Amino acid sequence: MAADARVPQHVAPLRPEDRGLPWLGLLLEYQRDPIGLYRRHWEHYGPVAPAYMLGKHTVMLLGPDACGEALQNRDKAFANGPAWSQLVGPFFHRGLMLIDFDDHLSHRRIMQEAFTQHRLDGYTRRLHPAIEHGMASWEAGKRFRAHWRIKQLTLDIAADLFMGGARDTSDAGMARVNKAFITCVQAAAGIVRADVPFTRWGRAYRARRVLENFLRGYLPAKRASASDDIFSVLCHIETEDGERFSDDDVINHMIFLMMAAHDTSTITTSTILQYLGQHPAWQDRCRAEALTLGPAPERAELESLVSIDLVMREALRLRAPVPVLVRYTVKDTVVQGVRIPAGTMCALGIQFTHLMDQYWTNPTAFDPERFAPERREDRSHRFAWEPFGGGVHKCIGLYFAGLEIKSILHRLLRTYHWDIDPGYVPRLDHHSLPFPKDGQPVVLQKNRSEN
Numbered sequence: 268m269a270a271d272a273r274v275p276q277h278v279a280p281l282r283p284e285d286r287g288l289p290w291l292g293l294l295l296e297y298q299r300d301p302i303g304l305y306r307r308h309w310e311h312y313g314p315v316a317p318a319y320m321l322g323k324h325t326v327m328l329l330g331p332d333a334c335g336e337a338l339q340n341r342d343k344a345f346a347n348g349p350a351w352s353q354l355v356g357p358f359f360h361r362g363l364m365l366i367d368f369d370d371h372l373s374h375r376r377i378m379q380e381a382f383t384q385h386r387l388d389g390y391t392r393r394l395h396p397a398i399e400h401g402m403a404s405w406e407a408g409k410r411f412r413a414h415w416r417i418k419q420l421t422l423d424i425a426a427d428l429f430m431g432g433a434r435d436t437s438d439a440g441m442a443r444v445n446k447a448f449i450t451c452v453q454a455a456a457g458i459v460r461a462d463v464p465f466t467r468w469g470r471a472y473r474a475r476r477v478l479e480n481f482l483r484g485y486l487p488a489k490r491a492s493a494s495d496d497i498f499s500v501l502c503h504i505e506t507e508d509g510e511r512f513s514d515d516d517v518i519n520h521m522i523f524l525m526m527a528a529h530d531t532s533t534i535t536t537s538t539i540l541q542y543l544g545q546h547p548a549w550q551d552r553c554r555a556e557a558l559t560l561g562p563a564p565e566r567a568e569l570e571s572l573v574s575i576d577l578v579m580r581e582a583l584r585l586r587a588p589v590p591v592l593v594r595y596t597v598k599d600t601v602v603q604g605v606r607i608p609a610g611t612m613c614a615l616g617i618q619f620t621h622l623m624d625q626y627w628t629n630p631t632a633f634d635p636e637r638f639a640p641e642r643r644e645d646r647s648h649r650f651a652w653e654p655f656g657g658g659v660h661k662c663i664g665l666y667f668a669g670l671e672i673k674s675i676l677h678r679l680l681r682t683y684h685w686d687i688d689p690g691y692v693p694r695l696d697h698h699s700l701p702f703p704k705d706g707q708p709v710v711l712q713k714n715r716s717e718n
């Protein structure tokens with residue numbers, strides 16, 4: 268008798284060859300070739316695939332239909348907190364992405380006030396001097412590792428834009444804070460996931476305290492007077508109903524926001540740098556566009572940069588800074604006709620969807636025009652392009668990210684030109700967010716006329 272299509276199926280049993288190593292399961296294979304792993308599971312199991320990693324049975328949600336169902340979360344079965352805290356650890360405690368349901372809604376409503384157009388206008392004005400200052404030490408004619416330089420640049424931008432500077436902290440103190448921040452981010456790649464000395468997690472527990480103490484020291488001054496850095500904004504925003512963040516909320520959100528903003532924007536900018544170096548016609552086109560604007564364009568001007576926008580979307584498709592989202596089921600649910608029991612860790616393969624040839628022509632090719640109005644391949648499915656996620660947890664900083672990335676590119680293109688071997692394919696480190704292992708070497712050459 269044929270199975271009734273309406274009766275949910277169980278998650279398929281894992282084939283012995285897909286179990287991987289004892290306890291580690293598929294972790295090493297994921298770190299080596301995540302897309303190859305996802306493709307194999309998609310081809311054998313379909314959109315809801317079993318997996319085993321770090322001693323746990325998990326479920327992969329593959330393709331835009333399955334990911335879309337989890338992101339829309341109609342029956343409120345998928346929670347973020349219990350899933351992300353297993354990955355990023357307790358170091359981003361009560362960041363917006365790690366809280367759920369009514370609690371999340373009420374915090375998101377308040378935080379929305381920090382990302383209005385008016386606020387974004389103010390942040391954009393602060394961005395240009397911070398970028399100019401950060402890029403001043405970039406030397407032309409010398410090989411440098413672009414990824415690491417951009418990472419330092421986005422850290423410098425964050426010190427100004429998020430913190431509003433830290434005048435009472437010495438350079439050594441600031442270096443300690445930056446180190447603490449990076450230690451917390453790197454804890455995501457730890458294998459020993461407890462407060463054990465000399466492990467990534469052990470160090471991150473202490474680093475989180477450094478960050479809390481640092482921010483708490485500035486809190487009274489930030490509460491006392493309003494300015495347009497994000498720390499001050501978080502201290503002063505309130506909803507129409509008068510809801511505000513407590514001191515602890517401000518600190519928790521600050522630590523998470525800096526984490527959310529930092530590596531994601533760095534990865535996107537260095538990916539763009541790579542592709543523009545390999546596609547000189549696109550580089551010229553983007554430069555010509557950047558040169559139509561003055562040295563410190565306003566938000567609306569940056570948003571009018573059509574070619575740079577197409578390139579940014581394509582970079583986010585080809586190398587999604589957050590390639591996988593995680594969720595934990597708090598009750599039984601059904602995705603694509605498959606029952607997923609309560610208590611299951613789920614991994615949503617966003618990057619895999621971005622490379623599926625069902626939705627994209629020649630998916631591995633750099634082709635920004637696929638996002639142009641006449642093609643709009645991203646509309647082939649509502650969840651075909653999801654670098655910022657979807658549903659209630661969709662990235663709240665996505666417009667800010669676009670402004671930061673475009674401001675950096677605007678200055679970079681006006682000042683320099685560069686070439687990268689068209690055959691260069693960076694080997695990516697997939698321990699946490701994907702970055703080029705070689706730091707992406709490049710030589711910047713100064714443009715002939717100073718702009």
Ligand code: HEM
Pocket residue numbers: 347363364365375524527528529531532535587588589592593653654655656657659660661662663664665667668
């Ligand atoms: C290219 C840059 C960025 C990318 C690709 C990115 C990606 C994402 C993704 C995929 C999520 C959803 C996570 C989930 O559903 O579990 C997210 C959430 C979030 N992002 Fe971003 N992000 C970027 C930049 C930023 C920036 C610049 C900020 C802040 C200024 C930011 C703040 C946040 C916050 C607060 C959340 C949690 C939202 C919520 O749970 O309601 N992100 N981001």
